[in-house]
Amino acid sequence: MLMSDEFVARSLEEVRFWSRIMKEHSLFLKLGFRCEDTQLINEANQFFAVFEAIENRANAYPFESDPAVIRRFNEEVHNAVSYIWAFKRKVLGLILTCQLPGGNNFPLLVDHVSREANYFRNRLMELNLGRLEPLPxxxxxxxxxxxxIMADHAKFISHLLDPSERKLVEQANNFSHEFDQLLFQAKDLDSMRPQSQTVPLLDQFLDQNRVSVKSLRDFKQTARDLIEACRIKSIIHPLLADHVFREAEHFLFIIDMFDNSLSGKSRE
Structure with missing residues (x-):
């Protein structure tokens, strides 16, 4: 169970990070619709406004806020996230049934952003129930x-770079393969639970992933800077480049948080 101050801090941190992500998803989806998809564009604009307002409210709440107030806020946000998740799944269905020919939203990208919405929604529910998973x-x-998520990002970067950017495309494809392999390893560890959840194995798991995520984070940072300076050819929106960089940073933060918790547990 979370203490009241920890509940407030973790809730606000999650909402501040993920509400911005949801807001930007709305923009990216809108940019991928065809000009005649006015209803979908209007819905995306509405979600952008909703999550911008949520982001502003989350940033305005101090960490000393009343936990009851933050719990109600989490419920409001959960409701909004459920709606954008449903919107994303609707869009995915339209694409997969060939009802949006000529659009620029990859099906995998739409599935990707819906998975992130579902993750955010589940995290809010866990926080409000006070039942976070055991560390292992x-x-x-x-x-x-x-x-x-990181493997998907590498694939999106590869496909949105101009084909003539051969070296960067090759690097992105290598990262895609690397993270696919790391994902398979993680799923192997998952299927071996609970026997696999020893401190040495989990510690090595985190260390190995950290090295790869740092390399991908640095690649994303370089790509973002080159895109912002108009030094490479791509159809990647500068905000999308920054968006995927921030998600890698967030993953590194989570890995370090787990590592610290695991180190503390191993000393007990």
Whole structure:
């Protein structure tokens, strides 16, 4: 169970990070619709406004806020996230049934952003119930989720770079393969639970993932800077480049948090 101050701090940190992500998803989806998809564009604009307002409210709440107030806020946010998740799944269905020919939203990208919405929604529910996963389970589940997110990012970068950017495309494809392999390893560790959840194995798991995520984070940072300076050819929106960089940073933060918790546990 979370203490009241920890509940407030973790809730606000999650909402501040993920509400911005949801807001930006709305923009990216809108940019991928065709000009005639006015209803979908309007819905995306509405979600952008909703999550911008949530982000502003989350930033305005101090960490000393009343836990009851933050619990109600989490419920409001959970409701909004459920709606954007449903919107994303609707869009995915339209694409997969060929009802949006000529659009620029990859099916995998739409599935990807819906998975992130579902993750955010589940995290809010866990916080409000005060029932976070035990550390060994959380380490495996969070890494399985985020390793797939990182693998997806590498694939999106590869496909949105101009084909003539051969070296960068090759680097992105290598990262895609690397994170697919890390994901398979994480799923192997998952299927071996609970016997696999020893401190040495989990510690090595985190260390190995950290090295790869740092390399991908640095690649994303370089790509973002080159895109912002108009030094490479791509159809990657500068905000998308920054968006995927921030998600890698967030994953590294989670890995370090787990590592610190695991180190403390191993000394007990």
């Amino acid at each position: 389970d959380a380490i495996i589940d969070e890494n399985v989720f985020f390793l797939r």
